[in-house]
Amino acid sequence: xxxxxxxxxxxxxxxxxxxxxxxxxxxxxxxxxxxxxxxxxxxxxxxxxxxxxxxxxxxxxxxxxxxxxxxxxxxxxxxxxxxxxxxxxxxxxxxxxxxxxxxxxxxxxxxxxxxxxxxxxxxxxxxxxxxxxxxxxxxxxxxxxxxxxxxxxxxxxxxxxxxxxxxxxxxxxxxxxxxxxxxxxxxxxxxxxxxxxxxxxxxxxxxxxxxxxxxxxxxxxxxxxxxxxxxxxxxxxxxxxxxxxxxxxxxxxxxxxxxxxxxxxxxxxxxxxxxxxxxxxxxxxxxxxxxxxxxxxxxxxxxxxxxxxxxxxxxxxxxxxxxxxxxxxxxxxxxxxxxxxxxxxxxxxxxxxxxxxxxxxxxxxxxxxxxxxxxxxxxxxxxxx
Ligand SMILES: Cc1cc2nc3c(=O)[nH]c(=O)nc-3n(C[C@H](O)[C@H](O)[C@H](O)COP(=O)(O)OP(=O)(O)OC[C@H]3O[C@@H](n4cnc5c(N)ncnc54)[C@H](O)[C@@H]3O)c2cc1C
Numbered sequence: 001x002x003x004x005x006x007x008x009x010x011x012x013x014x015x016x017x018x019x020x021x022x023x024x025x026x027x028x029x030x031x032x033x034x035x036x037x038x039x040x041x042x043x044x045x046x047x048x049x050x051x052x053x054x055x056x057x058x059x060x061x062x063x064x065x066x067x068x069x070x071x072x073x074x075x076x077x078x079x080x081x082x083x084x085x086x087x088x089x090x091x092x093x094x095x096x097x098x099x100x101x102x103x104x105x106x107x108x109x110x111x112x113x114x115x116x117x118x119x120x121x122x123x124x125x126x127x128x129x130x131x132x133x134x135x136x137x138x139x140x141x142x143x144x145x146x147x148x149x150x151x152x153x154x155x156x157x158x159x160x161x162x163x164x165x166x167x168x169x170x171x172x173x174x175x176x177x178x179x180x181x182x183x184x185x186x187x188x189x190x191x192x193x194x195x196x197x198x199x200x201x202x203x204x205x206x207x208x209x210x211x212x213x214x215x216x217x218x219x220x221x222x223x224x225x226x227x228x229x230x231x232x233x234x235x236x237x238x239x240x241x242x243x244x245x246x247x248x249x250x251x252x253x254x255x256x257x258x259x260x261x262x263x264x265x266x267x268x269x270x271x272x273x274x275x276x277x278x279x280x281x282x283x284x285x286x287x288x289x290x291x292x293x294x295x296x297x298x299x300x301x302x303x304x305x306x307x308x309x310x311x312x313x314x315x316x317x318x319x320x321x322x323x324x325x326x327x328x329x330x331x332x333x334x335x336x337x338x339x340x341x342x343x344x345x346x347x348x349x350x351x352x353x354x355x356x357x358x359x360x361x362x363x364x365x366x367x368x369x370x371x372x373x374x375x376x377x378x379x380x381x382x383x384x385x
Contacts, residue, residue: 053115078254
């Protein structure tokens, strides 16, 4: 199976994560998932181990993991319970945006607190009428003296219930064209005027809360405007989503692997017509395809992570990795369900969770339809005659 050669230090970090997943996540994932309960204990242990600082540079108090190792870490966590990776992923995109575009004051104030998990949360970008079309947001930020006053409603905000800090996208100019030039990003901590309205009931991705947030005369200081410049938000979101696509691709790999590993075990245990089902050719074909899909997904994800690490432009590779790996997770989850027969459809086996979690990856960090458009444009540019 595809393995990248990690140096001793990185391998040790990965081993800590593997151990953590087996000891802390695997035994409770089913119970918490079905109770739709937030994993408070797991979060506290992740704080102690420094997981909230995985990709935050060491100079700012983080672990400073490179993106390839990080993709393996996310694969590992997702393999055991995707909801836990969701607690880290949007938090680390928030940190990535501050690191990439924040002022020196913002970096030194926020990044060490993000790394310990004292401040943690995610991204408050989407609204009821602005998902793919993020330029359509209507949340407004109006400068009054030294403070911005923000009004609007955000939808689908992961980590909003138990997180405390978010990158908030708002329009500082409602009339400018093109529309994206009116978007600015703020670092928003919970406080007066920040209301978590409700938890959205979802098909999967249980335990982790995804919420609607109302901002009503919510005030932030000028110092929270990322990069201290209005109108840069759209570019900053796109920069953050470079890491977001690697995150989501790695989650696709994690789901593809979970489905594959559970299935290959089951095909050796379950017997029909006097032999293990893995000896029936129809099942063998599925296992071959699932394993191949997993390998290809991991290689594409590592390639995209490496490009990001090198600081190279990686729209094409990240788009391909996100598209392929998440479709691999989706397809392997479906095949795992078929292989497990009736048992796969019950809550006794984890495959029903993979089957509910996988579709979200087709939607998050840019839907796969949008990825195809980005990939096609990049390819046409690359092969221009
Ligand atoms: C569980 C969950 C957690 C989430 N967490 C967060 C979060 O933490 N923070 C946050 O800001 N957002 C979050 N989101 C929102 C998520 O990013 C959006 O759902 C996603 O961007 C899609 O937007 P939409 O749902 O409005 O779909 P739409 O944009 O309405 O898309 C509907 C369909 O139209 C297609 N489509 C749209 N435009 C085009 C086009 N130009 N060309 C071709 N096809 C197109 C799409 O591909 C899709 O198939 C979350 C969503 C979910 C479900």
